[in-house]
Amino acid sequence: MEALHLVPIFLGEKAELLRPLGLALRRTFGLVCEEHPPAFDPEVAFDAGRGQYNSRVLLAHLLHAAPHTRVLGVAGVDLFVPVLTFVLGEAQLGGRAAIVSIHRLRNEPYGLPEDPTLLLDRLVKEAVHEIGHNFGLLHCPMTRCVMSSSAGVEEVDLKSERFCDRCLAQIRAAEVDPVGWRRFLTVRRRA
Numbered sequence: 001m002e003a004l005h006l007v008p009i010f011l012g013e014k015a016e017l018l019r020p021l022g023l024a025l026r027r028t029f030g031l032v033c034e035e036h037p038p039a040f041d042p043e044v045a046f047d048a049g050r051g052q053y054n055s056r057v058l059l060a061h062l063l064h065a066a067p068h069t070r071v072l073g074v075a076g077v078d079l080f081v082p083v084l085t086f087v088l089g090e091a092q093l094g095g096r097a098a099i100v101s102i103h104r105l106r107n108e109p110y111g112l113p114e115d116p117t118l119l120l121d122r123l124v125k126e127a128v129h130e131i132g133h134n135f136g137l138l139h140c141p142m143t144r145c146v147m148s149s150s151a152g153v154e155e156v157d158l159k160s161e162r163f164c165d166r167c168l169a170q171i172r173a174a175e176v177d178p179v180g181w182r183r184f185l186t187v188r189r190r191a
């Protein structure tokens with residue numbers, strides 16, 4: 001079974017989400033998930049002017065620090081790419097690196113009480129979505145499909161954590177990925 005490194009980035013006590021996330025990703029993709037602390041200082045991605053962390057910089061460091069495996073960064077801080085106000089996550093299309101942020105998946109920024117179960121549900125959806133991009137999937141027009149695009153948390157809640165039949169067929173048809181075979185193709189981002 002292929003391995004996936006889960007890398008907490010300023011995740012604090014929310015690092016407890018990594019274990020159930022890893023189990024969900026194993027069920028979905030058959031990836032063996034291992035937790036690894038970041039092998040770089042994530043502070044390098046901080047943009048003082050915006051008070052956010054540059055998603056693309058983190059993605060590059062994740063790739064560099066784990067050259068022989070798939071890698072998913074799970075951030076507790078807000079992420080951005082220069083042209084957008086924020087991103088919930090970002091992934092290489094047909095690559096092996098992705099990152100998600102729980103920052104805007106929490107209830108608290110919307111003035112609602114903390115809900116750990118809902119947070120995990122949202123995190124699993126966003127992680128499956130980004131890894132779906134790693135497997136070469138584009139955004140899907142089916143609202144319930146996990147590959148439908150989400151501009152915000154409301155849309156995350158509308159979709160399921162599952163692939164529609166068409167996306168699932170595409171995942172299953174994807175060639176087995178000897179690590180390093182898929183390289184730095186286009187990086188896809190999503191708001």
Ligand SMILES: [Zn+2]
Nearest residue numbers: 140145164167
């Ligand atoms: Zn789909």
Ligand SMILES: [Zn+2]
Nearest residue numbers: 139149189190
């Ligand atoms: Zn996407």
